[in-house]
Amino acid sequence: MAADPAELLPPGxxxxxxxxxxxxxxxxxDGRYAVGSLLPPEPQLCERFSVSRHxxxxxxxxLCDMGLVSRHQGVGTxxxxxxxxxQYTASLSSLGDxxxxxxxxxxxxxxxxxxxxxxxxxxxxxxxxxxxxxEWNTCRLPxxxxxxxxxMRVFVRPECEGMGAELEGGSAWVFGLIEKYGGERIQxxxxxxxxxxxxxxSARLLGVKPRTPGLLVRRFYLGRNGRLLSVSLNVHxxxxxxxxxxxxxxxxxxxxxxxx
Numbered sequence: 522m523a524a525d526p527a528e529l530l531p532p533g534x535x536x537x538x539x540x541x542x543x544x545x546x547x548x549x550x551d552g553r554y555a556v557g558s559l560l561p562p563e564p565q566l567c568e569r570f571s572v573s574r575h576x577x578x579x580x581x582x583x584l585c586d587m588g589l590v591s592r593h594q595g596v597g598t599x600x601x602x603x604x605x606x607x608q609y610t611a612s613l614s615s616l617g618d619x620x621x622x623x624x625x626x627x628x629x630x631x632x633x634x635x636x637x638x639x640x641x642x643x644x645x646x647x648x649x650x651x652x653x654x655x656e657w658n659t660c661r662l663p664x665x666x667x668x669x670x671x672x673m674r675v676f677v678r679p680e681c682e683g684m685g686a687e688l689e690g691g692s693a694w695v696f697g698l699i700e701k702y703g704g705e706r707i708q709x710x711x712x713x714x715x716x717x718x719x720x721x722x723s724a725r726l727l728g729v730k731p732r733t734p735g736l737l738v739r740r741f742y743l744g745r746n747g748r749l750l751s752v753s754l755n756v757h758x759x760x761x762x763x764x765x766x767x768x769x770x771x772x773x774x775x776x777x778x779x780x781x
Contacts, residue, residue: 538579543728560598631658672723705744723756
């Protein structure tokens with residue numbers, strides 16, 4: 522049965538092999554391909570999704586890295602598990618740890634746009650209305666392959682426009698680029714974590730159903746005198762990342778706010 526072309530591989534989104542991998546992972550999770558069964562052969566997948574054999578092979582390779590399927594020569598690709606048991610862990614206790622977390626991933630740039638902050642965006646970014654920002658739309662993935670860890674929208678000041686060429690070249694060191702092109706060191710970062718129903722755009726990129734429960738992690742990067750240099754809005758799907766924080770007696774730096 523042919524799938525609806527409108528929901529297959531939307532243009533202008535993540536790379537086609539990544540979209541195909543996410544879609545197949547979702548179909549495995551939903552039970553379309555049961556554990557122990559075989560995925561359709563390459564020619565059938567190529568025809569169904571109108572993609573090349575290379576795209577199919579890369580998508581299947583990602584599914585293998587996730588532990589969802591295994592390849593068997595002369596037999597085919599067999600489903601091993603309904604869900605991946607791989608989870609990305611970030612242990613964050615300092616600004617250095619936060620920067621190192623990015624180095625353990627790879628970044629895929631999806632697009633960019635200029636925005637002038639209206640009231641809603643100004644509230645999200647904690648900036649003044651009317652400020653001009655450049656938004657980079659990205660996904661982070663584990664270096665070794667697998668499902669996207671996060672859909673990340675990064676907002677930077679206009680002076681950082683030149684970093685686009687390095688992002689397109691595959692640089693994952695976003696905040697190092699902000700310092701390089703903005704000409705100012707990041708002195709402090711604030712992180713706010715809240716629950717979210719994953720929005721449709723993020724769901725498509727992450728390979729989950731829209732409004733799946735997830736995490737919204739907002740990070741605010743400050744320079745001299747508390748000047749806001751950048752903000753990242755990070756949408757994490759369930760089961761792919763965990764953050765660990767350590768508190769010790771006498772620490773004054775870790776604060777938790779409960780919203781009721």
